[in-house]
Amino acid sequence: MAFLLRRLVFYLAAFIAAATINFFLPRLMPGDPIQKMFAGAGSDLSLENLNALKLTFGFIDAPIGEQYLAYLKSVFTGDLGRSIRFFPLPVTELLGRALIWTVGLVGTATIIGFTIGTLLGVMAAWRRGTRFDTIISLLSIFSSSVPAVVVSLITLFAFGYTLGWFPNGYAADPMLDPSWGWDYVGSVLYHGTLPMLTMVIVLTGGFAVTMRNNMINLLGEDYIVMGRAKGLSDRGVMLWYAARNALLPTVSALAISLGAVLGGSLVTEVVFNYPGMGNTLYQAILARDYPVIQGALLIMTAAMLTANFVVDLSYVLLDPRLKRA
Amino acid sequence: MNDPVLSIRNLSIDYIGATTDFHAVKNVSFDIGKGEFFGLAGESGCGKSTIAFAISRLHRPPALIRTGSQILLDGRDVLTLDDQALKQLRWREVAMVFQSAMNSLNPVLSIERQFYDVLKTHTGMSRLSARARAAELLKLVDIPADRLSAYPHQLSGGMRQRVVIAICLALNPKLLIMDEPTTALDVVVQREILERIHKLRQELGFSVLFITHDLALMVQVSDRIGIMLEGELVEVNDAQAIYRTPQHGYTRKLWASIPRLTGKPIAEVTP
Amino acid sequence: MTLLTQLLRNKKALVGVTILAIVILVAIFAPLLTEYSPTQRVGRPHQAPSAEHLLGTTRLGHDVFTRLLYGARISLAVGFGAGLLITVIGTVLGIIAGYKGGVVDEVITFLTNMVLVIPNLPLLLVLAAFIGQASPLVIAVILGFTSWAWGVRVTRSETLSIRQRDFVKSAEMLGEPSWRIMAFEIFPNLISIVGINFIGSVLFAVITEATLEFLGLGDPNTVSWGIMLYNAQNASALSVGAWWDILTPCFALAVLGLGLALINFAIDEIANPRLRTGGMLARWTGLIRRGEGTL
Numbered sequence: 001m002a003f004l005l006r007r008l009v010f011y012l013a014a015f016i017a018a019a020t021i022n023f024f025l026p027r028l029m030p031g032d033p034i035q036k037m038f039a040g041a042g043s044d045l046s047l048e049n050l051n052a053l054k055l056t057f058g059f060i061d062a063p064i065g066e067q068y069l070a071y072l073k074s075v076f077t078g079d080l081g082r083s084i085r086f087f088p089l090p091v092t093e094l095l096g097r098a099l100i101w102t103v104g105l106v107g108t109a110t111i112i113g114f115t116i117g118t119l120l121g122v123m124a125a126w127r128r129g130t131r132f133d134t135i136i137s138l139l140s141i142f143s144s145s146v147p148a149v150v151v152s153l154i155t156l157f158a159f160g161y162t163l164g165w166f167p168n169g170y171a172a173d174p175m176l177d178p179s180w181g182w183d184y185v186g187s188v189l190y191h192g193t194l195p196m197l198t199m200v201i202v203l204t205g206g207f208a209v210t211m212r213n214n215m216i217n218l219l220g221e222d223y224i225v226m227g228r229a230k231g232l233s234d235r236g237v238m239l240w241y242a243a244r245n246a247l248l249p250t251v252s253a254l255a256i257s258l259g260a261v262l263g264g265s266l267v268t269e270v271v272f273n274y275p276g277m278g279n280t281l282y283q284a285i286l287a288r289d290y291p292v293i294q295g296a297l298l299i300m301t302a303a304m305l306t307a308n309f310v311v312d313l314s315y316v317l318l319d320p321r322l323k324r325a
Numbered sequence: 326m327n328d329p330v331l332s333i334r335n336l337s338i339d340y341i342g343a344t345t346d347f348h349a350v351k352n353v354s355f356d357i358g359k360g361e362f363f364g365l366a367g368e369s370g371c372g373k374s375t376i377a378f379a380i381s382r383l384h385r386p387p388a389l390i391r392t393g394s395q396i397l398l399d400g401r402d403v404l405t406l407d408d409q410a411l412k413q414l415r416w417r418e419v420a421m422v423f424q425s426a427m428n429s430l431n432p433v434l435s436i437e438r439q440f441y442d443v444l445k446t447h448t449g450m451s452r453l454s455a456r457a458r459a460a461e462l463l464k465l466v467d468i469p470a471d472r473l474s475a476y477p478h479q480l481s482g483g484m485r486q487r488v489v490i491a492i493c494l495a496l497n498p499k500l501l502i503m504d505e506p507t508t509a510l511d512v513v514v515q516r517e518i519l520e521r522i523h524k525l526r527q528e529l530g531f532s533v534l535f536i537t538h539d540l541a542l543m544v545q546v547s548d549r550i551g552i553m554l555e556g557e558l559v560e561v562n563d564a565q566a567i568y569r570t571p572q573h574g575y576t577r578k579l580w581a582s583i584p585r586l587t588g589k590p591i592a593e594v595t596p
Numbered sequence: 597m598t599l600l601t602q603l604l605r606n607k608k609a610l611v612g613v614t615i616l617a618i619v620i621l622v623a624i625f626a627p628l629l630t631e632y633s634p635t636q637r638v639g640r641p642h643q644a645p646s647a648e649h650l651l652g653t654t655r656l657g658h659d660v661f662t663r664l665l666y667g668a669r670i671s672l673a674v675g676f677g678a679g680l681l682i683t684v685i686g687t688v689l690g691i692i693a694g695y696k697g698g699v700v701d702e703v704i705t706f707l708t709n710m711v712l713v714i715p716n717l718p719l720l721l722v723l724a725a726f727i728g729q730a731s732p733l734v735i736a737v738i739l740g741f742t743s744w745a746w747g748v749r750v751t752r753s754e755t756l757s758i759r760q761r762d763f764v765k766s767a768e769m770l771g772e773p774s775w776r777i778m779a780f781e782i783f784p785n786l787i788s789i790v791g792i793n794f795i796g797s798v799l800f801a802v803i804t805e806a807t808l809e810f811l812g813l814g815d816p817n818t819v820s821w822g823i824m825l826y827n828a829q830n831a832s833a834l835s836v837g838a839w840w841d842i843l844t845p846c847f848a849l850a851v852l853g854l855g856l857a858l859i860n861f862a863i864d865e866i867a868n869p870r871l872r873t874g875g876m877l878a879r880w881t882g883l884i885r886r887g888e889g890t891l
Contacts, residue, residue: 010706014713021719025726036726129386129877137861141608142850145857147803149810149825150846153834157843161834168835209861216870219385222429226489229381230443231415240442244433256712256746263717267807271829281718282811285725293725300718308713320433320476341883343875382891387880389889404890 011305018301022294037290056081081291091295102276106265113203121211122243143205148264152198152271166194169273195272210253215246255311329356330532334395341387349375351556362533364543367553373536377504420493422506430477437473462491483514502534544568552576602866609862615855623668632659634666634819642838652840655831670820674736674805679798681740686747694755711745724813747793788867799856821845
């Protein structure tokens with residue numbers, strides 16, 4: 001419990017750090033920060049609305065410390081301002097919709113990639129030096145080194161444009177209304193296939209390499225030799241003695257790689273015109289819609305921290321040494 | 326010797342390198358009788374653990390047991406066994422205590438689970454009866470049954486090694502191999518463990534292959550002792566004979582390297 | 597045996613080094629390998645590959661092959677520049693944290709963990725959005741200053757174990773100043789970790805630069821693989837069927853990435869003997885087959 005509590009405090013600090021970056025970035029750039037932040041609005045923004053936005057972002061007539069506190073206050077009360085491009089749509093609402101798609105895409109792809117990659121890594125390590133190991137290792141090295149942008153462009157080219165098997169964009173058929181009916185869900189799955197495939201290709205190799213190397217490092221341990229000496233089945237020793245222990249460092253590696261996973265999904269969303277956080281951020285950058293850009297950083301950081309916390313929880317479940325700590 | 330439990334004949338084991346081989350064990354032969362406590366001594370890297378691993382066929386590539394070697398357990402050559410027969414032989418006939426007490430229990434499984442998997446695999450025992458049997462075994466090594474739900478990190482090093490010994494006895498093996506079982510433990514715990522093994526051996530009648538580099542300790546506990554040097558077995562004799570009248574020059578050197586309390590070496594080195 | 601000779605004996609490393617060497621040579625000798633200039637119109641828009649234009653032309657009539665050759669310069673420069681910066685920062689902070697311990701360690705570790713949980717690419721996007729169009733140099737510098745955390749983490753934990761070794765203890769007894777111990781006792785033992793960190797960072801920087809440029813945060817007048825992707829995407833190359841325009845930089849990035857990853861995997865194998873399989877296993881299998889022994 002103490003472990004989890006410590007992590008929570010740390011995550012709070014990390015979130016404040018992200019907010020601090022947001023606060024200082026416009027103020028450190030050359031030129032007038034207010035001018036820069038809200039320039040995209042042109043003259044559409046009434047004075048009243050502009051003042052409300054200024055307040056949200058801490059641009060008040062006060063020393064910098066008070067400005068900072070004012071900004072933190074709006075962040076922690078859930079006020080991330082309004083989109084300039086889609087005024088007066090609140091940033092939280094715009095990004096909230098996008099977040100659902102990204103979490104669905106990244107979450108599913110991470111689970112699939114982690115499961116497949118870890119299993120492949122386990123089998124490769126158990127049969128190390130065999131042809132199976134060589135092939136899996138080479139494929140994994142390739143998968144972990146190819147940029148997401150390259151994989152998504154090639155998948156889009158091959159399965160979207162050339163073969164025409166899958167749609168080239170959107171999360172669902174725009175003619176359908178969102179519902180839990182089969183038509184809509186089916187359309188979501190159909191549209192999600194290529195982005196998902198891309199993400200799985202990009203993620204699986206890294207997990208496979210990590211798991212393989214962690215497991216090979218453990219194979220000489222006494223408890224694994226003892227598992228074999230006990231006459232247990234090969235599968236039993238492989239899964240419950242070797243893989244079960246190698247999973248611990250692999251899960252820590254997963255936590256570190258979550259940022260890269262999110263980064264990969266950003267690009268994939270842009271290529272497939274998928275309406276998630278990445279695409280929304282991209283559109284906001286093109287339109288210089290700074291409230292949305294800043295909000296995206298905060299919400300993605302929050303999402304990362306949540307994901308990290310989930311990993312922490314699973315780590316506690318996996319490692320008996322942490323349970324009573 | 327009549328009906329030895331273990332009979333090793335012409336055992337040669339190499340570690341295969343990219344271009345040359347390392348001969349870890351060279352043409353070694355010895356017997357261990359029923360109920361006997363046999364010690365195998367020699368400095369680290371002399372091949373004694375390699376022999377121990379070979380008896381349960383625990384080696385991994387690039388180790389290679391050369392054709393022509395024989396390891397007879399009750400007259401049956403373990404080197405000819407197929408995978409299935411080998412798995413049945415392991416632990417049921419030969420159990421093993423490993424070098425590091427801290428590290429031979431699986432850190433993520435409870436103690437009970439580590440009894441259960443071996444009992445389930447070999448006897449098909451249910452969880453409930455495995456639990457009862459495990460409690461009984463833990464009693465043999467003076468550990469209360471409520472520690473069954475503990476994880477290895479919650480036990481001290483000495484306790485962990487006693488748990489391993491209890492697991493070793495689960496299937497009443499004929500031979501217990503102890504590969505430097507006490508090096509990671511302090512002297513008091515070390516003595517306690519060896520005394521316990523001695524007592525259990527009298528009760529249960531298994532033989533012991535005890536491996537260590539600590540010759541003085543070995544003489545106290547073993548019936549017979551083999552001395553190894555660079556993969557060869559250079560001398561085998563009764564423990565008392567090894568102590569009082571060492572034949573091989575290397576054995577004498579080993580004794581000479583151990584200072585006695587009186588300050589004089591135990592045996593003079595003759596060049 | 598030194599790391600370098602061992603590297604050349606490893607098949608994966610050999611392939612990786614060869615790929616990297618080819619890319620470097622191409623970057624250096626680009627002007628000799630093509631008759632065109634990368635920034636001039638030399639053909640009609642979106643011409644398919646032909647003898648005249650080996651990899652076709654872009655929508656602006658630039659020769660794709662020429663841009664590919666010249667683009668290698670920027671990718672390599674940003675990759676190695678940012679990679680070096682990332683490695684230097686990561687190694688220095690990692691050694692200091694691991695060796696000094698105490699408050700210094702706590703501060704560095706705290707910062708490192710923080711950088712690790714704030715998602716990198718979104719942060720870069722936000723930074724780049726405020727900066728406007730970023731030149732390759734600016735991208736390299738930003739990457740260098742935001743991506744060192746992983747390096748600190750691995751260097752620190754390795755330093756912690758080296759600090760306990762006898763030669764460090766004895767240097768301390770002799771009263772050597774701590775900077776000397778860190779630079780001459782500890783650092784030489786970290787070479788393989790530093791190597792892995794460096795190659796991994798180069799790979800990361802190459803990928804990230806291309807990604808940022810693809811997303812439109814680079815300077816569109818640069819000749820680089822990322823800008824090639826950006827221009828091709830803006831020209832809707834895929835939907836108009838000009839696959840050569842977009843697949844060429846894709847292929848280049850994939851091959852360079854693979855080369856770097858192979859080198860890294862090989863360093864890992866050399867530094868960690870347990871991961872190595874190599875020749876002995878082939879010989880072992882042969883001996884088993886010939887019936888010379890068993891396991």
